[in-house]
Amino acid sequence: CAYSVGFDSITRQIESKLLKRGFQFNVIVVGQTGLGKSTLINTIFASHLIDTKGRFEPDEPIRQTTEIQAVSHIVQENAVRLRLNIVDTPGYGDLVNNENCWDPIVKYIKDQHSAYLRKELTAMRDKHIPDTRIHACLYFIAPTGHTLKAIDIVVMKKLSEVVNVVPVIAKADSLTLEEREAFKERIRAELAHHQIRVYPFDTEDNDEEERQLNGAIRSMMPFAVVGSERNVIVDGKPVRGRKNRWGVINVENEAHCDFNYLRNFLTRTHLQDLIETTSQVHYEAFRSKQLLALKE
Ligand code: GDP
Ligand code: MG
Numbered sequence: 328c329a330y331s332v333g334f335d336s337i338t339r340q341i342e343s344k345l346l347k348r349g350f351q352f353n354v355i356v357v358g359q360t361g362l363g364k365s366t367l368i369n370t371i372f373a374s375h376l377i378d379t380k381g382r383f384e385p386d387e388p389i390r391q392t393t394e395i396q397a398v399s400h401i402v403q404e405n406a407v408r409l410r411l412n413i414v415d416t417p418g419y420g421d422l423v424n425n426e427n428c429w430d431p432i433v434k435y436i437k438d439q440h441s442a443y444l445r446k447e448l449t450a451m452r453d454k455h456i457p458d459t460r461i462h463a464c465l466y467f468i469a470p471t472g473h474t475l476k477a478i479d480i481v482v483m484k485k486l487s488e489v490v491n492v493v494p495v496i497a498k499a500d501s502l503t504l505e506e507r508e509a510f511k512e513r514i515r516a517e518l519a520h521h522q523i524r525v526y527p528f529d530t531e532d533n534d535e536e537e538r539q540l541n542g543a544i545r546s547m548m549p550f551a552v553v554g555s556e557r558n559v560i561v562d563g564k565p566v567r568g569r570k571n572r573w574g575v576i577n578v579e580n581e582a583h584c585d586f587n588y589l590r591n592f593l594t595r596t597h598l599q600d601l602i603e604t605t606s607q608v609h610y611e612a613f614r615s616k617q618l619l620a621l622k623e
Contacts, residue, residue: 349408358467360418367554491526499551
């Protein structure tokens with residue numbers, strides 16, 4: 328209509344600006360050595376990478392991670408560009424004394440908040456601040472089929488105070504489907520018992536639809552995942568999978584494991600919310616504490 332002011336195009340304007348700049352998404356992986364952290368990250372993102380500065384070559388042997396290490400990638404899907412930082416951590420739990428093994432990880436997460444705050448306080452208002460704040464922490468649980476380890480409870484508790492924690496059952500191919508369900512249920516009960524708030528949690532701004540989606544996701548958590556950096560042939564087509572003497576696990580088959588659910592959750596349905604929750608809940612808590620300390 329002739330009298331249109333045109334502000335209805337603002338969402339499109341924001342969108343195209345965002346798309347041009349691209350999303351910044353930062354993930355950290357935490358858990359014991361050998362649980363398949365590096366493999367899973369490769370399985371989720373490798374096929375979409377257009378530019379890599381790190382190891383994403385499937386034939387290169389997996390090096391053991393010995394320090395906290397951030398690797399940047401650009402992932403492109405249609406017009407959408409995702410700038411992805413993956414922070415790999417050395418597995419804890421290999422040490423004789425695991426006391427405070429989580430400290431360097433919590434410190435790393437807080438350091439990113441601190442760096443952002445410093446830039447926010449000095450930068451021009453409209454300047455874009457590079458964001459290294461961690462939006463999601465994938466926490467790898469060993470597929471014991473029994474209960475969480477004492478260390479899992481301590482570490483997840485600590486982490487959940489500073490970051491969105493998404494627990495996953497690693498190497499789920501070593502459990503039967505019934506074992507996975509029972510294990511999941513026990514883990515959920517233990518998390519509730521220890522009042523560990525894992526992501527996604529509802530906030531006041533969540534509408535009914537979001538609450539339902541989050542409820543559905545919580546009821547299937549932790550995602551039981553399988554990773555693989557190799558392709559196997561299923562029905563004449565190469566798929567990400569693992570082959571053993573009994574058969575083939577197709578990582579992307581939802582009847583075989585929750586890999587697809589996890590990937591959709593991280594990169595589609597909850598990407599934006601993970602970023603917003605980090606800024607509005609975790610960073611905000613850090614920021615107000617720091618600013619309060621400054622005043623004293
Ligand atoms: P990280 O130390 O946690 O980074 O573990 P890696 O990704 O280096 O994997 C350790 C070993 O476990 C490698 O030999 C992988 O091939 C294997 N592995 C990774 N993911 C899975 C999985 O889902 N199932 C099984 N059975 N093995 C896996
Ligand atoms: Mg690793």
